[in-house]
Amino acid sequence: MSNPIVRNIPIIELLKERKSSVMNFAGPLLGLSILVVLLSIFTPYFWNSANLLNVGRQAATNIIIAAGMTLVIFTGGIDLSVGSVMALAASVSIVAITHFGVNLWLGILICLAVGALCGLLNGLVITKGRVPDFIATLGMMSFARGLALLVTDGMPIPYFGIAVRPMPKEIIAFGAGHILGIPTPFFIALVVILITWFVSKNTRTGRHFFAVGGNKEAARVSGISVEKTKLTAYMFSGLFAGVAGIVLAGRLNSANAHMGSGAELDAIASVVMGGANLFGGEGALGGTLVGGVTIAVLNNGLNLLAVSPFWQEVAMGAVVVAVVIFDQWRRRRFLIK
Amino acid sequence: MKAQLLNLFNISKAYPGVQALKEVDFDLRHGEVHFLLGENGAGKSTLMKILSGSVQKDTGIIQMDGKEIEIISPQDAVKQKIAMVYQELSLFPNLSVGENVLAGMLPVKKGSHLVDWKEINRKTKEILDELGLDISPTTPVADLGVGTRQLIEIGKAISRQAKVLLLDEPTSALSVHEIEKLYSIVEKLLQKGIGIVYVSHKLSEIPRIANRVTVLRDGHKIGTIDADQATESDLIRMMVGREVSEKYPKDKVKIGKTLLNVTGLTLGKRVKNVSFHIKKGEIVGIFGLMGSGRTSLARALFGLENCIDMNVSIGGNTTKINNPKDAIKAGLGYITEERKMGLVLRMAIAYNITFPILKKILRFGMIDHKSERKTSLSCIEKLHIVTPHMMRLVENLSGGNQQKVALGRWMCNESKVLILDEPTRGIDVGAKVSVYKLIGQLAKEGAGILLISSELPEVMGISDRILVMSKGELVAEFTREEADSDIIMTHAVGGKVSEGGRLI
Numbered sequence: 001m002s003n004p005i006v007r008n009i010p011i012i013e014l015l016k017e018r019k020s021s022v023m024n025f026a027g028p029l030l031g032l033s034i035l036v037v038l039l040s041i042f043t044p045y046f047w048n049s050a051n052l053l054n055v056g057r058q059a060a061t062n063i064i065i066a067a068g069m070t071l072v073i074f075t076g077g078i079d080l081s082v083g084s085v086m087a088l089a090a091s092v093s094i095v096a097i098t099h100f101g102v103n104l105w106l107g108i109l110i111c112l113a114v115g116a117l118c119g120l121l122n123g124l125v126i127t128k129g130r131v132p133d134f135i136a137t138l139g140m141m142s143f144a145r146g147l148a149l150l151v152t153d154g155m156p157i158p159y160f161g162i163a164v165r166p167m168p169k170e171i172i173a174f175g176a177g178h179i180l181g182i183p184t185p186f187f188i189a190l191v192v193i194l195i196t197w198f199v200s201k202n203t204r205t206g207r208h209f210f211a212v213g214g215n216k217e218a219a220r221v222s223g224i225s226v227e228k229t230k231l232t233a234y235m236f237s238g239l240f241a242g243v244a245g246i247v248l249a250g251r252l253n254s255a256n257a258h259m260g261s262g263a264e265l266d267a268i269a270s271v272v273m274g275g276a277n278l279f280g281g282e283g284a285l286g287g288t289l290v291g292g293v294t295i296a297v298l299n300n301g302l303n304l305l306a307v308s309p310f311w312q313e314v315a316m317g318a319v320v321v322a323v324v325i326f327d328q329w330r331r332r333r334f335l336i337k
Numbered sequence: 338m339k340a341q342l343l344n345l346f347n348i349s350k351a352y353p354g355v356q357a358l359k360e361v362d363f364d365l366r367h368g369e370v371h372f373l374l375g376e377n378g379a380g381k382s383t384l385m386k387i388l389s390g391s392v393q394k395d396t397g398i399i400q401m402d403g404k405e406i407e408i409i410s411p412q413d414a415v416k417q418k419i420a421m422v423y424q425e426l427s428l429f430p431n432l433s434v435g436e437n438v439l440a441g442m443l444p445v446k447k448g449s450h451l452v453d454w455k456e457i458n459r460k461t462k463e464i465l466d467e468l469g470l471d472i473s474p475t476t477p478v479a480d481l482g483v484g485t486r487q488l489i490e491i492g493k494a495i496s497r498q499a500k501v502l503l504l505d506e507p508t509s510a511l512s513v514h515e516i517e518k519l520y521s522i523v524e525k526l527l528q529k530g531i532g533i534v535y536v537s538h539k540l541s542e543i544p545r546i547a548n549r550v551t552v553l554r555d556g557h558k559i560g561t562i563d564a565d566q567a568t569e570s571d572l573i574r575m576m577v578g579r580e581v582s583e584k585y586p587k588d589k590v591k592i593g594k595t596l597l598n599v600t601g602l603t604l605g606k607r608v609k610n611v612s613f614h615i616k617k618g619e620i621v622g623i624f625g626l627m628g629s630g631r632t633s634l635a636r637a638l639f640g641l642e643n644c645i646d647m648n649v650s651i652g653g654n655t656t657k658i659n660n661p662k663d664a665i666k667a668g669l670g671y672i673t674e675e676r677k678m679g680l681v682l683r684m685a686i687a688y689n690i691t692f693p694i695l696k697k698i699l700r701f702g703m704i705d706h707k708s709e710r711k712t713s714l715s716c717i718e719k720l721h722i723v724t725p726h727m728m729r730l731v732e733n734l735s736g737g738n739q740q741k742v743a744l745g746r747w748m749c750n751e752s753k754v755l756i757l758d759e760p761t762r763g764i765d766v767g768a769k770v771s772v773y774k775l776i777g778q779l780a781k782e783g784a785g786i787l788l789i790s791s792e793l794p795e796v797m798g799i800s801d802r803i804l805v806m807s808k809g810e811l812v813a814e815f816t817r818e819e820a821d822s823d824i825i826m827t828h829a830v831g832g833k834v835s836e837g838g839r840l841i
Binding site: 221225 | 639641660661662664665666671673677678679680681682683684688692693695696699702703704706746
């Protein structure tokens with residue numbers, strides 16, 4: 001094709017056009033770099049392979065959840081239930097495997113299914129029940145956490161004395177193993193990010209996520225089913241919460257009803273740090289990856305600097321809100337003419 | 338001569354892709370109605386928005402009573418006693434007339450924070466009496482007709498002691514009776530020394546109420562003349578700046594057999610038992626005033642409303658349309674009244690064009706990016722969309738080019754029948770002409786067009802047949818040759834007092 005419009009879109013033009021996305025990407029990357037440099041200076045324990053691998057391991061569950069959250073946020077929604085869904089899915093699955101002797105792979109399938117089902121339920125309540133996204137998922141947050149408590153009876157699973165077998169080594173490998181010296185969970189997170197990226201880029205549904213978040217009415221007029229699109233996004237979110245559940249259970253060598261509390265905050269923070277628009281329609285999975293790593297580095301840094309866990313919680317809350325404030329300011333400043 | 342109230346010098350304002358105003362001077366005297374005239378996109382609304390603080394000028398000076406003022410927010414405008422009466426009303430329908438009139442400045446009982454209802458009713462009554470409106474201050478606004486609501490808006494402005502009143506198309510939704518009422522209120526306000534900027538399309542209003550007329554065209558000021566010296570033909574020449582035949586290009590197109598047949602379309606009270614047909618190559622215009630049900634008709638036909646009752650056949654086959662997907666499958670295309678409602682602005686042109694046809698460019702279930710680019714490119718070329726490349730975000734295009742993207746989407750989809758709702762609203766004259774040409778081209782290629790518009794010259798200019806809607810019903814039908822603007826207008830307003838007729 002010789003037409004200039006197609007042949008070569010000059011990269012600089014594209015950059016100009018996507019000024020926001022470039023900043024989206026450059027910004028978080030720059031932030032992460034600064035954080036890394038500062039930590040390397042201020043603590044001798046940060047910049048060594050053992051710690052960095054540890055950061056990768058810690059980042060993994062959050063990145064997996066954030067991948068699903070990214071899709072939900074693309075559609076203009078928000079999923080507050082991911083942490084609870086993760087706990088429920090992991091609890092059900094590990095109880096089935098260790099207490100009832102269910103086959104390992106079937107158990108993992110159950111975990112994913114429970115996650116996806118919770119996502120589906122979120123989606124149905126939002127689209128069919130016309131409940132605002134944050135209320136529906138807030139409800140699910142409590143609902144799933146309660147179910148997780150019921151399933152585990154509030155005990156760590158496998159619970160000594162009831163368990164018919166210990167935590168399978170395969171699951172431990174998912175959470176705590178290595179592949180080529182790199183933590184397995186980080187690999188899994190990368191695969192999840194890649195899959196999500198591929199879906200968002202190359203499938204009809206992926207395109208629809210952006211359309212629905214960018215302009216719901218326009219999507220409808222274009223013959224896109226807004227309901228189906230949102231449903232799919234929430235199912236992805238639930239499914240990935242399930243994946244994260246297995247990984248975390250493996251890492252902890254146990255599942256319990258309290259795991260993943262506050263995970264929604266980390267995930268949302270990662271997505272927004274990655275440059276996605278909280279109001280939908282814009283963003284990129286690469287950004288979410290960077291955002292997820294940043295959160296993990298921040299957590300790790302605060303640990304290394306021996307900041308009290310109470311203050312860490314305060315700091316994380318403040319950071320998340322600060323990121324959103326900055327994001328909103330930047331959009332007003334640079335995007336709205 | 339009356340004293341100067343407002344002086345604007347060298348006002349310029351640019352939106353991405355459009356110079357909305359270019360070095361425009363404008364002035365308003367105490368106690369005068371200054372008529373602002375121009376076609377859609379001429380810059381009238383922008384000027385009003387600058388004065389009311391909802392957009393900010395790029396350059397220029399605004400003086401009030403000789404002193405320079407800055408208006409950078411609606412609050413500033415209120416502070417400067419400039420009040421805008423919006424076309425799309427800005428009242429709270431769930432609250433009473435009194436609460437609306439005094440919104441934001443509700444009186445409280447002395448030494449407390451409790452609302453003083455007696456005072457509200459007393460003050461409101463005073464203002465309503467001044468306007469000659471016999472309405473109780475406690476009536477919910479939702480119970481009032483459109484016309485009365487507009488007068489309440491004016492009351493709201495008076496309660497704020499406005500010195501400058503901006504009226505945007507105040508009579509577009511009013512009945513003849515209500516218009517008279519409005520005029521008498523305007524005259525009262527003039528006696529109080531208030532200056533009124535009056536935007537309207539209706540030239541017939543000028544001799545009735547205007548003192549002076551300023552004509553804008555494509556963002557430039559063409560001139561200001563005294564109303565009693567203004568002849569209609571002069572004004573039209575100033576407004577249009579070119580011949581009508583150039584403005585509404587229309588080719589002879591062979592009209593074929595019936596393409597779309599709709600019978601008994603009913604949508605609650607908004608659309609009542611409407612039946613019509615469109616033939617191959619035919620452009621059918623639907624004209625109606627605000628609230629006549631024209632947009633509801635389009636939305637219903639495209640499956641965007643619930644509880645629709647209609648029988649549709651396309652190309653002779655009976656078709657069920659329950660949602661836009663069905664409509665698209667059946668070969669319909671729809672361009673929404675608000676351009677922003679139909680486009681995803683923060684997305685590339687290419688993606689916007691291919692939304693409805695993604696299914697056709699899938700390979701192994703994945704989007705075939707190459708074929709997507711090819712489709713978009715051919716569309717961009719065919720429609721002469723002015724852009725450096727197809728990945729440009731739609732929001733960075735001018736209004737006219739945005740509209741072409743919206744049209745292009747359906748051209749690529751090879752829609753058989755296109756529903757165009759106000760396809761030229763808010764785009765400049767040159768772009769309008771090219772949109773008309775595209776519509777003509779689509780008709781020539783065998784599409785049937787349903788053109789919905791509130792601009793009568795446009796409807797008369799490019800339609801083969803004209804249907805008139807009023808209060809949800811089709812009330813008249815004209816061929817291109819029969820069409821007469823006065824007769825059409827009479828039908829459109831229902832020939833008598835219109836729905837706003839709750840006015841007493």
